[in-house]
Amino acid sequence: MRIIDICEVTKPIASPIRNAYIDFSKMTASLVAVVTDVVRDGRRVIGYGFNSNGRYGQGGLIRERFRDRILEAAPESLLNEARDNLDPHKIWSAMMANEKPGGHGERSVAVGTIDMAVWDAVAKIADKPLFRLLADMKGVEANPKVFVYAAGGYYYPGKDDSALRREMRGYLDRGYTVVKMKIGGASIDDDRRRIEAVLDEIGADAQLAVDANGRFDLETAITYAKMLRQYPLFWYEEIGDPLDYALQAAMSEFYEAPMATGENLFSHQDARNLLRYGGMRPDRDYLQFDCALSYGLVEYLKTLDVLHQFGWSPSRCIPHGGHQMSLNIAAGLGLGGNESYPDLFQPYGGFPDGVRVVDGFITMPELPGLGFEGKSDLIKVMRDLAT
Ligand SMILES: O=C([O-])CC(=O)C(=O)O
Ligand SMILES: [Mg+2]
Numbered sequence: 001m002r003i004i005d006i007c008e009v010t011k012p013i014a015s016p017i018r019n020a021y022i023d024f025s026k027m028t029a030s031l032v033a034v035v036t037d038v039v040r041d042g043r044r045v046i047g048y049g050f051n052s053n054g055r056y057g058q059g060g061l062i063r064e065r066f067r068d069r070i071l072e073a074a075p076e077s078l079l080n081e082a083r084d085n086l087d088p089h090k091i092w093s094a095m096m097a098n099e100k101p102g103g104h105g106e107r108s109v110a111v112g113t114i115d116m117a118v119w120d121a122v123a124k125i126a127d128k129p130l131f132r133l134l135a136d137m138k139g140v141e142a143n144p145k146v147f148v149y150a151a152g153g154y155y156y157p158g159k160d161d162s163a164l165r166r167e168m169r170g171y172l173d174r175g176y177t178v179v180k181m182k183i184g185g186a187s188i189d190d191d192r193r194r195i196e197a198v199l200d201e202i203g204a205d206a207q208l209a210v211d212a213n214g215r216f217d218l219e220t221a222i223t224y225a226k227m228l229r230q231y232p233l234f235w236y237e238e239i240g241d242p243l244d245y246a247l248q249a250a251m252s253e254f255y256e257a258p259m260a261t262g263e264n265l266f267s268h269q270d271a272r273n274l275l276r277y278g279g280m281r282p283d284r285d286y287l288q289f290d291c292a293l294s295y296g297l298v299e300y301l302k303t304l305d306v307l308h309q310f311g312w313s314p315s316r317c318i319p320h321g322g323h324q325m326s327l328n329i330a331a332g333l334g335l336g337g338n339e340s341y342p343d344l345f346q347p348y349g350g351f352p353d354g355v356r357v358v359d360g361f362i363t364m365p366e367l368p369g370l371g372f373e374g375k376s377d378l379i380k381v382m383r384d385l386a387t
Contacts, residue, residue: 001037003070003086006034006070008031008033008058009385011057011381013345014026014028017154017156029348033117034121046382046387047120048116049112049118052320066114067114069094085125092118092295104294111295112291113296119297123368129365129366131332132332140333147338148176150179151180151344169201170342170343178209179207182212209260210237214241234258242261242263259285261285266294271287271289275307282312286316287318292321314334324372
C-alpha cells in the first residue's frame with residue numbers, strides 16, 4: 001500500500017464580495033489529489049482536499065516542498081501499525097521534516113490541504129465515513145446531526161439593504177436559524193442601519209452573528225461593542241487583529257454576549273496563546289480554528305487537546321470554512337457545528353447533493369471518506385484532477 005502521486009491545481013474562487021479587510025476578486029484555492037495504489041469497489045482510492053477560502057492557493061509550496069517529502073519517504077514508513085492503512089500522523093511528520101517552529105504563515109494552508117486529502121483516502125480505505133472513523137478512533141459516539149449557520153452578508157458594489165434582506169431571507173427559506181453578516185467595512189452608522197435591516201427581516205425566525213474580520217483597533221472595537229450590545233446577537237466575531245490577544249481580552253469588559261474568533265490562528269501553539277491570553281470565556285465564546293488553513297486534522301487534534309487542558313469543550317468550536325472536512329470532525333468529535341456559505345465559494349463548500357438544512361441542522365450521509373463523491377459538481381472537478 002502506498003501513495004503513488006500527489007497532484008495540485010490552483011483554481012479561481014473569485015467573487016466581487018468584500019469584507020472589512022479584503023475583497024475576493026482574485027481569490028484562489030488549491031485542489032489536491034492524493035493518489036494511492038489501493039482499489040476499493042473496483043476503483044482506485046484517491047483522497048481529495050482543498051483549502052478554505054481567504055488564503056489563496058498553495059501550489060508553489062505544495063509542489064516545491066510538501067509533495068516531494070511524502071513521495072520520497074519509504075512507503076512502509078507512512079503506514080499505520082496494523083499496516084492496513086496509511087497513517088495521517090506519519091504522513092504529517094514526513095511533510096514537516098526540516099520545518100522550523102513558529103511563523104505559521106502560508107505553509108499551514110499547504111499542509112492542511114494535503115492532510116484533508118490524506119484523511120479522505122484513509123477513510124475510503126477503511127470504507128467508512130470520516131466522522132465514523134474519528135468517533136471510533138476516540139472511542140466516542142458519532143452524532144451525524146450537525147448545526148450549521150449561513151455566512152454571507154458581504155459588502156459588494158450596488159448592494160443595498162433590500163438586497164441584504166433578500167439574501168438573509170433566502171437563508172431562512174433554506175432552513176438556517178443563524179445567519180452572519182460582515183461589519184467594519186463601512187461607517188458605524190451604515191453598519192448599524194444594515195444590522196437593524198437584517199434583524200427586522202429575520203425577526204424571531206433566526207439569530208444574527210456579525211464579523212469584523214479583524215479590522216478594529218481597540219478604540220473602534222469598543223465603540224462597536226457599545227453599539228452591538230444593544231442587539232441580541234449570536235456572536236461578535238474576529239474583532240481585532242487575530243494575534244492581538246490583549247485586545248480580545250479587553251473586550252470582555254465591554255461585551256458580555258458571545259464573541260468568536262480563531263479562523264486566522266494556524267497552529268495549536270497560537271490557539272494555546274489565545275486561550276492563555278485572550279480572555280475568552282469557555283461558557284459562552286466560540287472558537288473558529290479551521291483545519292484546512294491550519295496544518296489539517298493532525299494538528300487540529302492537538303488543538304483539541306489544548307482546549308481540553310484549558311477546560312474548553314469541543315462543543316465551543318464552530319470552525320470557519322464551510323467544508324465537509326469540518327462537518328466530519330463536528331459529527332465525529334462533538335464540535336458545536338460548522339460554518340456554511342450557501343451562495344459562495346462553490347463547488348468547494350456545502351453539502352452532498354440531497355442534504356438539506358432542517359431547523360439549522362444537517363444530517364451527514366453515510367458516504368465513505370469525506371463525502372465528496374456525493375456532491376456532483378465537486379467530484380467532477382476533483383476527478384478532472386485525478387481519477
Ligand atoms: O470573509 C472571510 O474572510 C470569511 C470569514 O471571515 C468567515 O467566514 O468568517
Ligand atoms: Mg470570519
